[in-house]
Amino acid sequence: MLCVVLGSGGHTAEMMRLLQGVDFGRYTRRLYIVGDSDVLSLDQIGVLEGDRNIQNEEYYVGRVPRSRKVGQSWKSTPASFARCLLSVAGLLYNHRPDAILCNGPANCVAVGIVAMVLRIVRFKRIPVIYVESFARVHSLSLSGKILYLLADRFVVQWPGLVRKYPRAEYIPHLV
Numbered sequence: 377m378l379c380v381v382l383g384s385g386g387h388t389a390e391m392m393r394l395l396q397g398v399d400f401g402r403y404t405r406r407l408y409i410v411g412d413s414d415v416l417s418l419d420q421i422g423v424l425e426g427d428r429n430i431q432n433e434e435y436y437v438g439r440v441p442r443s444r445k446v447g448q449s450w451k452s453t454p455a456s457f458a459r460c461l462l463s464v465a466g467l468l469y470n471h472r473p474d475a476i477l478c479n480g481p482a483n484c485v486a487v488g489i490v491a492m493v494l495r496i497v498r499f500k501r502i503p504v505i506y507v508e509s510f511a512r513v514h515s516l517s518l519s520g521k522i523l524y525l526l527a528d529r530f531v532v533q534w535p536g537l538v539r540k541y542p543r544a545e546y547i548p549h550l551v
Contacts, residue, residue, distance in 0.1 A: 378403035379473035379502070382410050382417040383481020390509060391479050392420050394550055398477075406435040407471045409464065411442040411483055438467040443482045460486045465493075472500055479507045480519045488526040503528040507550060508537070516541065 380395065382388045400406075410417045418437065425435055443453075443460035464486045476491055478484035484506070491502045506527040508520045513534045516524060524530050530544045538546045 377405040377473040379407040379476040381478035381484040381487050384414045384416055387481045388417045388420050404433045407473055408437045410439055412439045440464055443486050464490045473502055476502055476504045480509045480517050485519050485522050488523050492526050505529045507531045
């Protein structure tokens with residue numbers, strides 16, 4: 377099972393383009409993790425899965441509280457992040473994905489942390505693949521800075537970022 381973390385707006389648009397290159401024959405089961413208020417991503421999942429229309433495949437959409445809303449006070453962020461962590465933990469425990477693919481929404485930080493905890497307690501090793509946004513030319517996003525430490529594979533789309541972050545893999549024009 378492939379777990380895909382979607383954010384709203386640009387993150388979802390980039391992820392949908394990224395998913396066009398994924399071998400869905402290998403991942404016939406998919407878990408999409410979406411923020412509970414993210415209607416755009418739900419629509420995009422419906423389009424993607426509807427276009428595929430392949431038998432013997434299944435997908436599940438897990439809705440989680442947003443770890444941080446745009447403009448949210450930093451004082452209230454720990455409580456909302458904790459709610460997101462608990463929700464993500466339930467999804468990853470119940471669905472046990474084989475890999476996680478994410479690209480920058482704040483919720484992917486919670487997913488990366490839960491995957492790391494599951495690995496530490498030897499429940500399951502779930503590789504995390506993080507693809508930094510195409511828009512990040514000179515520096516990483518906050519999510520990227522955190523996931524750089526947690527992800528099994530960390531992909532950037534601009535060569536200058538590899539010089540700053542040597543563990544990153546440069547793969548141009550993914551999206």
